[in-house]
Amino acid sequence: MSSDQIPLEVDIEGAVLLTNPLLNKGTAFTDEERTAFSLHGLLPPRVGTLDAQVARRLQAVRAFTRDLDRYVFLRGLQDANETLFYALLTRHLTEMLPLIYTPTVGQACEQFSHYWHFPRGLFLSWPHRDIINQILAHPRYDRIETIVVSDGERILGLGDQGAGGMGIPIGKLSIYTACAGLDPATTLPILLDTGTDNAERIADPLYMGWKHERVRGADYDAFIETFISAVTKRWPRVLLQWEDFARVNAGPLLERYRDRLCSFNDDIQGTAAVAAATLLAGTKVSGISLCDQRFVLFGAGTAGSGIGRMLLDLMVHEGLTRREAQDRFFAVDRHGLLVEGMADLQSFQAPFVKSRAAVAGWQLARPDRIDLLDTVRNVRPTVLIGVSGQPGAFTEDIIRSMADSVERPLIFPLSNPLSRCEATPADLARWTGGRALIGTGSPFPPVVIDGQPVTVNQTNNAYIFPGVGLAVHAVGARRISDAMFVAAARALAALAPKATQAHPKLLPPVEGLRDVAVAVARAVALQARADGLCAGFEDEELDRLIAAKRWEPVYRPYRRSR
Ligand SMILES: O=C([O-])CC(=O)C(=O)O
Numbered sequence: 001m002s003s004d005q006i007p008l009e010v011d012i013e014g015a016v017l018l019t020n021p022l023l024n025k026g027t028a029f030t031d032e033e034r035t036a037f038s039l040h041g042l043l044p045p046r047v048g049t050l051d052a053q054v055a056r057r058l059q060a061v062r063a064f065t066r067d068l069d070r071y072v073f074l075r076g077l078q079d080a081n082e083t084l085f086y087a088l089l090t091r092h093l094t095e096m097l098p099l100i101y102t103p104t105v106g107q108a109c110e111q112f113s114h115y116w117h118f119p120r121g122l123f124l125s126w127p128h129r130d131i132i133n134q135i136l137a138h139p140r141y142d143r144i145e146t147i148v149v150s151d152g153e154r155i156l157g158l159g160d161q162g163a164g165g166m167g168i169p170i171g172k173l174s175i176y177t178a179c180a181g182l183d184p185a186t187t188l189p190i191l192l193d194t195g196t197d198n199a200e201r202i203a204d205p206l207y208m209g210w211k212h213e214r215v216r217g218a219d220y221d222a223f224i225e226t227f228i229s230a231v232t233k234r235w236p237r238v239l240l241q242w243e244d245f246a247r248v249n250a251g252p253l254l255e256r257y258r259d260r261l262c263s264f265n266d267d268i269q270g271t272a273a274v275a276a277a278t279l280l281a282g283t284k285v286s287g288i289s290l291c292d293q294r295f296v297l298f299g300a301g302t303a304g305s306g307i308g309r310m311l312l313d314l315m316v317h318e319g320l321t322r323r324e325a326q327d328r329f330f331a332v333d334r335h336g337l338l339v340e341g342m343a344d345l346q347s348f349q350a351p352f353v354k355s356r357a358a359v360a361g362w363q364l365a366r367p368d369r370i371d372l373l374d375t376v377r378n379v380r381p382t383v384l385i386g387v388s389g390q391p392g393a394f395t396e397d398i399i400r401s402m403a404d405s406v407e408r409p410l411i412f413p414l415s416n417p418l419s420r421c422e423a424t425p426a427d428l429a430r431w432t433g434g435r436a437l438i439g440t441g442s443p444f445p446p447v448v449i450d451g452q453p454v455t456v457n458q459t460n461n462a463y464i465f466p467g468v469g470l471a472v473h474a475v476g477a478r479r480i481s482d483a484m485f486v487a488a489a490r491a492l493a494a495l496a497p498k499a500t501q502a503h504p505k506l507l508p509p510v511e512g513l514r515d516v517a518v519a520v521a522r523a524v525a526l527q528a529r530a531d532g533l534c535a536g537f538e539d540e541e542l543d544r545l546i547a548a549k550r551w552e553p554v555y556r557p558y559r560r561s562r
C-alpha cells in the first residue's frame with residue numbers, strides 16, 4: 001500500500017473537522033467517512049472527487065476580473081482546504097504562481113488590512129515581546145520545521161508595508177509546499193511587527209498592525225535577539241528564512257545569526273543564486289565567458305550586494321584574482337556610481353566601491369555625480385542588472401548605448417512587482433533590435449521578436465529557495481553555507497534548455513519548478529555533505545531521502561481514532 005493509502009487517525013468530527021484546513025476534504029469526504037465523522041447533512045449529498053473540486057475552483061478563479069480578487073479567493077481556499085489549494089496550485093503552476101506570489105502578492109501586502117478575513121501565521125509584535133516564549137509554546141506549533149519571517153520593511157520593491165508584509169511569508173511558504181513538497185503542517189509564516197514608518201498605513205483607520213513608528217537601533221536588535229532565542233529554544237533544528245528586511249538590517253541579521261541557527265536570507269542569497277544561474281546560462285548563448293563580462297549593477301542594497309558577492313566569488317573560482325574580478329564590476333546606487341569618499345557608503349558595499357583613479361578619465365554629463373547612463377557609456381557593460389525598485393530606470397538611451405557595444409547584451413531588470421521593474425521586456429527587445437537576453441524578477445508575457453513569441457526568463461528566487469529548503473530537511477543540514485547557494489546556482493544553470501534557437505530560454509519553464517526543486521536539492525545536499533554541515537549519507541540514498549520529505553496534495557482515507 002502506498003503511504004497515501006494508509007488511513008490517518010483523526011480525532012475531531014463535524015463542523016470542527018470541516019473548518020480544519022489541514023484535514024478538511026469538503027465534498028470529497030466519502031459516505032463512510034461522513035458517517036464516521038458526523039458529517040451527513042453538513043455537506044451537499046453528492047460525494048465529489050479532488051479532480052472535480054480542482055475544476056470547480058479553477059473555473060471560479062478564472063471568472064474574476066481582477067488578480068487581487070483571485071488572490072483573496074485563493075487565500076480563502078487555502079484557509080479552508082489546503083489539500084485542494086495545493087492540488088490546484090501544482091496542477092496549474094504557471095497560471096497560479098503570479099496570483100499567490102509576485103506580482104499580485106505585492107498588492108495583497110498593500111491591501112492587507114482591507115481584504116483580511118482569517119488569521120494565518122504568527123504575528124509577534126513589540127508590545128507583546130515579553131510573551132514570545134509563551135506564544136510559541138502552544139502545542140499547535142509542535143511540528144514546525146520551516147519558518148519564513150519578515151518585519152515588513154522592504155516588501156518587494158514596495159517598501160514598508162508594516163503588518164501587511166505577512167503576505168510574503170505566506171506566499172513563500174506556499175511555494176515551499178507547492179514546489180519542494182514540504183508538508184504545510186510543518187511550515188510557519190511569521191511577521192515581526194515592530195511598527196511602520198509608512199504614513200499611509202498609520203493614517204488608515206483600518207490598518208491592523210501596531211500603529212507606531214518603527215522601533216530601531218538597540219531596541220530593535222534586542223527584539224530580534226528575543227525572537228531568535230525563543231525560536232532556537234522551541235525548535236533547535238528549524239530552518240529559518242529571512243525575507244524582505246530593509247537593507248540596514250538584512251545583511252547584519254544574516255551575519256549575526258547564520259551560525260546560531262540554520263538560516264539564510266532569500267533576498268541576498270536566493271536572488272544572487274538565481275541571477276547567477278540565469279547569467280551563467282546567458283554566457284553560453286553570448287559566447288562571452290563569465291570572467292570576460294563587464295558588469296553594471298543598478299541598486300546596491302540587499303539583493304544587489306548579494307548578487308555582486310556571488311558573481312565575484314564565481315569569477316575568483318574561475319581563476320581571476322579578487323582584484324581583477326572587482327575591476328570588472330561597477331555598482332550604481334541612489335547617489336550614483338559607488339566611488340571612494342562618497343557619503344552614505346555602507347560596509348557591505350565595500351567590495352564594489354571604485355577608486356577615484358579608476359574613473360579619472362571618464363566622460364561625464366556632470367562632474368559631481370556619475371549616474372547610470374554615464375556608467376554604461378564609460379564601462380560598455382555586457383551585463384546590466386537592476387535591483388533598484390526604480391521603475392523605468394533602464395531608459396532607451398541607456399539600453400541603446402549598451403547595445404551599441406555588445407552583440408547579445410544580458411539585461412536583468414529584477415525589481416518586483418511589475419510596477420517596480422526597471423524596464424519592460426518589450427521595450428528592451430525593441431531598443432536592442434531583439435538582441436537582448438532578458439531576465440525579469442516578476443512574470444511577464446512573452447515578447448514578440450521577428451514575429452515570434454519569445455518567453456521572458458523569470459529570474460525569481462522561487463527557482464532556488466524551495467530546493468535549498470528541501471535539501472536542508474532531507475539530509476538534516478545544520479547550517480547553510482554560501483557554497484550551498486553556489487551549488488544551487490550551478491545546478492539551475494545546468495537545467496537551462498539547450499540553446500538551439502536565436503532566442504533560447506535561460507531557465508527551465510515555471511511549470512517544471514517541482515523538478516527544479518529536486519535537482520537543486522540534490523546539488524545543495526551534496527555540498528552540505530562536502531562542507532561537513534550534515535550527517536553523512538551514501539549517494540544512492542539521496543533520492544530516497546529527498547522523496548521522503550515530499551508531501552503530495554492527495555486525500556488520504558481517515559479512520560476515527562479511539
Ligand atoms: O518575492 C519575490 O518575488 C522575490 C523576492 O524575494 C523579492 O523581490 O523580494
Ligand SMILES: [Mg+2]
Nearest residue numbers: 156243244267
Ligand atoms: Mg524577498
